[in-house]
Amino acid sequence: xxxxxxxxxxxGITATLYLALLFQWLPITLPKTVxxxxxxxxxxxxxxxxxxxxxxxxxxxVLTFRDCPEAYDELxxxxxxxxxxxxxxxxxxx
Amino acid sequence: xxxxxxxxxxxPTYNERENLPVIVWLLTKTFQENNIDYEIIVIDDNSPDxxxxxAKQLQKIYGEDRILLRPRAGKLGLGTAYxxxxxxxxxxxxxxxxxxxxHHPKFMTEMIRLQQAKNLDVVTGTRYAGNGGVxxxxxKRKVISRGANxxxxxxxxxxxxxxxxxxxxxxxxxLAKLISSCISKGYVFQMExxxxxxxxxxxxxxxxxxxxxxxxxxxxxGAMEIVGFAKGLLQLFVAV
Numbered sequence: 001x002x003x004x005x006x007x008x009x010x011x012g013i014t015a016t017l018y019l020a021l022l023f024q025w026l027p028i029t030l031p032k033t034v035x036x037x038x039x040x041x042x043x044x045x046x047x048x049x050x051x052x053x054x055x056x057x058x059x060x061x062v063l064t065f066r067d068c069p070e071a072y073d074e075l076x077x078x079x080x081x082x083x084x085x086x087x088x089x090x091x092x093x094x
Numbered sequence: 095x096x097x098x099x100x101x102x103x104x105x106p107t108y109n110e111r112e113n114l115p116v117i118v119w120l121l122t123k124t125f126q127e128n129n130i131d132y133e134i135i136v137i138d139d140n141s142p143d144x145x146x147x148x149a150k151q152l153q154k155i156y157g158e159d160r161i162l163l164r165p166r167a168g169k170l171g172l173g174t175a176y177x178x179x180x181x182x183x184x185x186x187x188x189x190x191x192x193x194x195x196x197h198h199p200k201f202m203t204e205m206i207r208l209q210q211a212k213n214l215d216v217v218t219g220t221r222y223a224g225n226g227g228v229x230x231x232x233x234k235r236k237v238i239s240r241g242a243n244x245x246x247x248x249x250x251x252x253x254x255x256x257x258x259x260x261x262x263x264x265x266x267x268x269l270a271k272l273i274s275s276c277i278s279k280g281y282v283f284q285m286e287x288x289x290x291x292x293x294x295x296x297x298x299x300x301x302x303x304x305x306x307x308x309x310x311x312x313x314x315x316g317a318m319e320i321v322g323f324a325k326g327l328l329q330l331f332v333a334v
Contacts, residue, residue: 003250004332054244061240066227071304075195079309082119091115091151 018042100131101206102185102266106175107136110193111143112310117193118152118161124199130206135182137175138165173283176273180266188264194308197261201303205263208299215268215296218254218288219261219303226256230307242323249331252288254298260284261303268296277333281319282326289334 001009020026022039030039083093103121107114118134125132134156136149146165153161164182166175180188187209191197197219205217220226222243231239239258246257258281264272271294278286291298 002332002334003330007249007331054248058237058240058244061222061244062233062236065222065231065236065240066225067231068227068229068304068306071198071227072229072306075198075306075309078120079116079195082116086115086119086152086155089155091148091155093115094112 099187100133100185101125101187101189101202101263102179102183103132103134103189103191104176104179104183105134105136105191105193106172106179107138107141107145107149107193108169109141109143109145111141111145111148113194113308114145114148115152117195117199118156120195120199121202122156122160124202128203131185133160133162133183133185135162135164135179137179138163139169139175140165140167171279173273173276173279176269180270180273183266186266188266188269189262190264190269191261194310196305196308198304198306201261201301202263204301208301209263212297212299214299215265216288216291217263217299217301218256219259220254220256220300221259221303221305222255223300224302226302226304228305228307238320242320246285246327249327250285250289250334252285252292254288254300256300257285257288259303259305262287272296278326278329280326281323282330285326286330286334289330293334 018039021028021030024035087093105114105117110117114136121132121134124130136146138146138149140146146163149161149163153163162182164178166178176190187206189202189205191199201219205219208214209217221228228236228239243257246252250257268291272287272290275290275294276283276286288298
């Protein structure tokens with residue numbers, strides 16, 4: 001099963017369940033507030049929640065994305081070491 | 095530290111005249127200091143800047159058993175470069191890293207250590223975990239990188255923190271199997287390798303690495319790369 005079919009299956013089942021509850025196809029009686037107020041806005045709540053989670057996740061990871069100037073400095077030193085060493089061995093480095 | 099193993103480094107190059115000598119120097123330094131048996135396979139795609147000439151000079155210094163030249167007639171892509179390289183590799187492990195020095199060879203020892211400790215099939219470097227990091231990226235680049243990685247993680251659920259990194263250690267037969275099953279090209283190819291590795295139940299480990307944006311030459315990251323990334327990601331979403 002590919003990731004796409006997994007996602008389609010998941011959304012298919014979730015949507016069916018949701019519609020069944022929303023249109024009262026099942027012999028289940030939900031509390032009146034849930035039936036009339038919660039269910040109609042549930043998909044939008046899920047969408048906004050996912051959006052907020054995504055933005056939060058990306059934002060957090062951008063903030064904690066470490067800069068490594070020490071790696072750059074180390075590399076600069078080693079580049080000149082390498083170039084000097086190789087030049088002395090006859091490699092044509094500008 | 096490496097026991098009886100031999101490590102083959104695949105270095106696909108295109109116009110890396112300035113970078114190649116330094117990366118080879120750093121690679122040999124790391125291998126020699128740690129008593130690791132190695133070979134470096136340079137796969138040059140007929141660079142007009144004379145990368146191959148430099149490679150030949152390096153071969154004279156380090157020996158023909160250490161530096162192997164396997165040039166190709168033209169730019170034929172990353173995936174086929176690895177296939178080409180593996181055919182000539184005599185090591186039982188393969189290192190893949192960029193020739194532009196954005197990946198520092200010093201992390202190889204840590205990758206080998208982790209591989210041996212857990213007998214892993216793949217060890218991949220991650221910029222996003224532990225003490226990993228980047229140098230030379232502005233906020234925009236960080237946001238794009240993080241956003242792309244988040245999107246890929248949500249869609250593909252690969253179980254590794256850095257999907258698009260390309261500093262990795264593979265068992266040779268594992269790499270051969272992965273390449274033969276990969277369908278995508280370029281940037282997305284690195285991503286697919288990880289996703290396929292999961293699919294085949296290969297074991298994967300991660301080592302934090304630093305990434306220094308290329309010192310010589312241009313960095314490849316523009317609108318076209320982003321579009322290509324999105325297309326490739328969707329293809330993988332449907333295919334894997």
